[in-house]
Amino acid sequence: xxxxxxxxxxxxxxxxxxxxxxxxxxxxxxxxxxxxxxxxxxxxxxxxxxxxxxxxxxxxxxxxxxxxxxxxxxxxxxxxxxxxxxxxxxxxxxxxxxxxxxxxxxxxxxxxxxxxxxxxxxxxxxxxxxxxxxxxxxxxxxxxxxxxxxxxxxxxxxxxxxxxxxxxxxxxxxxxxxxxxxxxxxxxxxxxxxxxxxxxxxxxxxxxxxxxxxxxxxxxxxxxxxxxxxxxxxxxxxxxxxxxxxxxxxxxxxxxxxxxxxxxxxxxxxxxxxxxxxxxxxxxxxxxxxxxxxxxxxxxxxxxxxxxxxxxxxxxxxxxxxxxxxxxxxxxxxxxxxxxxxxxxxxxxxxxxxxxxxxxxxxxxxxxxxxxxxxxxxxxxxxxxxxxxxxxxx
Amino acid sequence: xxxxxxxxxxxxxxxxxxxxxxxxxxxxxxxxxxxxxxxxxxxxxxxxxxxxxxxxxxxxxxxxxxxxxxxxxxxxxxxxxxxxxxxxxxxxxxxxxxxxxxxxxxxxxxxxxxxxxxxxxxxxxxxxxxxxxxxxxxxxxxxxxxxxxxxxxxxxxxxxxxxxxxxxxxxxxxxxxxxxxxxxxxxxxxxxxxxxxxxxxxxxxxxxxxxxxxxxxxxxxxxxxxxxxxxxxxxxxxxxxxxxxxxxxxxxxxxxxxxxxxxxxxxxxxxxxxxxxxxxxxxxxxxxxxxxxxxxxxxxxxxxxxxxxxxxxxxxxxxxxxxxxxxxxxxxxxxxxxxxxxxxxxxxxxxxxxxxxxxxxxxxxxxxxxxxxxxxxxxxxxxxx
Numbered sequence: 001x002x003x004x005x006x007x008x009x010x011x012x013x014x015x016x017x018x019x020x021x022x023x024x025x026x027x028x029x030x031x032x033x034x035x036x037x038x039x040x041x042x043x044x045x046x047x048x049x050x051x052x053x054x055x056x057x058x059x060x061x062x063x064x065x066x067x068x069x070x071x072x073x074x075x076x077x078x079x080x081x082x083x084x085x086x087x088x089x090x091x092x093x094x095x096x097x098x099x100x101x102x103x104x105x106x107x108x109x110x111x112x113x114x115x116x117x118x119x120x121x122x123x124x125x126x127x128x129x130x131x132x133x134x135x136x137x138x139x140x141x142x143x144x145x146x147x148x149x150x151x152x153x154x155x156x157x158x159x160x161x162x163x164x165x166x167x168x169x170x171x172x173x174x175x176x177x178x179x180x181x182x183x184x185x186x187x188x189x190x191x192x193x194x195x196x197x198x199x200x201x202x203x204x205x206x207x208x209x210x211x212x213x214x215x216x217x218x219x220x221x222x223x224x225x226x227x228x229x230x231x232x233x234x235x236x237x238x239x240x241x242x243x244x245x246x247x248x249x250x251x252x253x254x255x256x257x258x259x260x261x262x263x264x265x266x267x268x269x270x271x272x273x274x275x276x277x278x279x280x281x282x283x284x285x286x287x288x289x290x291x292x293x294x295x296x297x298x299x300x301x302x303x304x305x306x307x308x309x310x311x312x313x314x315x316x317x318x319x320x321x322x323x324x325x326x327x328x329x330x331x332x333x334x335x336x337x338x339x340x341x342x343x344x345x346x347x348x349x350x351x352x353x354x355x356x357x358x359x360x361x362x363x364x365x366x367x368x369x370x371x372x373x374x375x376x377x378x379x380x381x382x383x384x385x386x387x388x389x390x391x392x393x394x
Numbered sequence: 395x396x397x398x399x400x401x402x403x404x405x406x407x408x409x410x411x412x413x414x415x416x417x418x419x420x421x422x423x424x425x426x427x428x429x430x431x432x433x434x435x436x437x438x439x440x441x442x443x444x445x446x447x448x449x450x451x452x453x454x455x456x457x458x459x460x461x462x463x464x465x466x467x468x469x470x471x472x473x474x475x476x477x478x479x480x481x482x483x484x485x486x487x488x489x490x491x492x493x494x495x496x497x498x499x500x501x502x503x504x505x506x507x508x509x510x511x512x513x514x515x516x517x518x519x520x521x522x523x524x525x526x527x528x529x530x531x532x533x534x535x536x537x538x539x540x541x542x543x544x545x546x547x548x549x550x551x552x553x554x555x556x557x558x559x560x561x562x563x564x565x566x567x568x569x570x571x572x573x574x575x576x577x578x579x580x581x582x583x584x585x586x587x588x589x590x591x592x593x594x595x596x597x598x599x600x601x602x603x604x605x606x607x608x609x610x611x612x613x614x615x616x617x618x619x620x621x622x623x624x625x626x627x628x629x630x631x632x633x634x635x636x637x638x639x640x641x642x643x644x645x646x647x648x649x650x651x652x653x654x655x656x657x658x659x660x661x662x663x664x665x666x667x668x669x670x671x672x673x674x675x676x677x678x679x680x681x682x683x684x685x686x687x688x689x690x691x692x693x694x695x696x697x698x699x700x701x702x703x704x705x706x707x708x709x710x711x712x713x714x715x716x717x718x719x720x721x722x723x724x725x726x727x728x729x730x731x732x733x734x735x736x737x738x739x740x741x742x743x744x745x746x747x748x749x750x751x752x753x754x755x756x757x758x759x760x761x762x763x764x765x766x767x768x769x770x771x772x773x774x775x776x777x778x779x
Contacts, residue, residue: 021671021674021675022671022672022675024667024671025667025668025670025671025672026668028663028667029663029664029667029668032660032663032664033660033664035660036656036657036660039656066490066549066551066560067551067552068490068551069551071457072484072551072552074595105454105455105457105458106455106456106457107454107455108453108455111645113649113652114645114649116641116642116645117642118642118645118646119455119456119646172454173452173453173454173455173458173630174453174454174630175454205454205458206628238558267425267657270421270424270425271421271425271660271661271664273417273421274417274418274421274422274661274664274665274668275418275664275668277414277415277417277418277421277668278414278418278664278665278667278668280414281410281411281414281415281668281672282668282671284410284411284414285411285672285675339648339649340648341646341647341648342646342647342648348646
């Protein structure tokens with residue numbers, strides 16, 4: 001049985017060039033289906049990866065109670081000074097608490113792909129800010145000088161927005177800024193931000209001495225409870241929300257990833273039905289074309305099962321080649337491509353398309369399923385080819 | 395037996411093949427119709443934007459507000475018919491996840507700026523006069539089971555009152571519907587004065603202005619005049635037409651147009667491959683038959699035409715079924731998605747485009763086989779074997 005099957009399979013595959021048109025159409029249509037699926041998954045995965053990588057579990061993000069996003073929050077300088085004295089916060093080498101007061105405003109950047117304005121976050125920070133981001137690294141230039149109109153620019157911003165090259169001067173709203181450095185934070189959301197001195201931002205955006213968020217490095221992830229207890233018991237600070245930074249960002253990725261998956265999967269499955277009809281049609285024609293050949297094989301002793309397996313395997317091979325082609329094509333076209341969208345904080349998050357191993361596997365499974373379902377009926381049909389077809393004249 | 399009968403018989407001579415090809419064509423037009431309809435609603439804001447409406451914002455970005463006094467100053471500009479303002483309230487109901495799109499507005503000028511808001515006269519009067527009135531959209535009212543006369547508290551994730559609370563009490567005194575189906579009725583509007591007087595900070599500031607001009611031709615001049623008026627102040631402005639403002643907002647989500655082109659391209663690429671090759675095979679199977687027809691006196695152009703009509707017919711059968719199925723699915727989805735995608739239907743425009751594509755697709759897939767049939771030479775075809 002196995003020998004018969006492999007003999008017929010080889011014969012089928014060698015004769016594929018005779019049916020080149022339809023076989024190629026099957027392969028390419030399956031490649032397109034897999035390409036669409038992988039394109040969507042690469043978008044969802046890329047966005048998810050950026051958000052998931054953001055935030056560390058031993059950093060606390062402190063916002064005004066009920067404000068949900070940094071953009072909505074307002075905190076006072078007094079609150080900041082009190083938080084600096086809170087327990088559970090780690091200190092740097094000089095014994096200073098690792099706490100960063102940050103102001104988050106939105107400026108208009110020009111998106112490279114569409115040429116229209118989009119909300120770009122500008123974060124006013126102190127010199128402590130880098131030490132609260134695990135992988136912060138200045139990749140070019142230098143840090144901004146406190147008190148000056150200088151910004152450092154996240155590398156993702158550079159990819160997706162116009163005019164942020166090193167040493168360039170850029171006008172944002174009514175103010176001119178000098179780009180003095182580029183920074184990377186290991187592919188996290190912070191790379192979609194512009195950083196400037198908090199004092200300058202407070203002044204230019206008329207925010208007095210107010211801030212929007214406080215970040216604090218904790219002595220351990222569990223120390224957040226000490227900080228919470230302190231904030232609850234001190235009457236001088238109003239209600240605050242204290243989040244574990246990692247969870248704070250994780251909770252924000254949900255909607256978009258869900259939407260992309262909710263659009264991508266049904267779309268790919270519906271397209272797969274179209275490709276399945278195509279594969280069935282192609283295999284049906286393939287059996288049609290080989291009628292006499294199959295009958296001859298049956299007459300000289302090959303089993304119907306072997307003929308069926310031969311047909312099914314032909315279909316599976318075409319599908320697998322299609323799936324592979326789709327995966328390679330998507331990888332070459334999209335992997336690493338930079339895109340940006342509106343994150344839940346109402347500002348742009350730049351991310352890179354990520355074609356992952358898991359999604360390639362999902363695509364291949366889909367391709368093979370199309371091949372199996374498209375090939376199964378023609379395969380059964382080829383098992384029942386009447387022997388007399390040998391004599392059928394054209 | 396006329397040509398059409400012959401074409402029909404030819405089309406369905408191999409039933410399974412005809413069904414499979416119809417199915418794959420159906421899928422492509424189904425996707426086209428669904429995506430086209432979603433895209434239309436998504437971009438409806440741009441299409442529906444009133445020609446005479448301008449939006450003025452702080453040019454430092456949308457989080458920066460404008461002084462309340464600008465309202466009066468813009469009104470004084472010649473050619474300006476009406477000015478209103480709106481401020482984002484950051485509202486939610488009961489818990490932060492139940493977001494309610496809420497704006498604080500000046501009721502009278504706002505309803506004048508947006509005649510799309512429809513409501514009974516007594517409710518309109520209540521919204522204009524009652525300070526703690528909340529004007530609620532039909533979809534939103536349905537979502538929370540609100541009706542006129544209900545008292546509801548809305549919380550703000552941005553603003554606080556002088557007493558430290560973030561909760562404003564409202565009396566739902568009006569429910570609006572929209573004069574255009576594509577306009578969202580999932581938002582709520584409250585009286586600016588009622589909100590402003592309780593604010594703990596950022597008092598006497600507004601989010602943005604809506605300016606109606608007398609003549610759309612003067613839009614550019616008036617926009618420039620507004621921006622010039624505040625050029626040397628602490629809050630400079632950026633004025634654009636409503637259409638441009640809406641387009642920029644949609645573009646923030648991403649390059650949706652490009653994604654749609656890829657999807658629809660892939661969908662049609664698939665059927666072009668499948669149907670195109672199948673028809674070539676189908677016609678070449680009939681070579682001898684075509685030769686017989688030619689022998690009987692059928693002229694080549696007539697055969698050419700018959701093959702072409704056959705492929706167009708196949709495309710129309712599958713395509714119309716696809717559009718039909720999409721229409722049904724959208725009918726089911728529309729009520730569910732009313733809050734995000736109001737007015738989700740297959741419009742005559744989309745149907746017309748689909749129809750044109752069906753005919754185009756039929757011609758493209760049929761032209762090759764038709765030419766082959768046209769070229770069949772009796773001697774060669776009948777001489778075979």
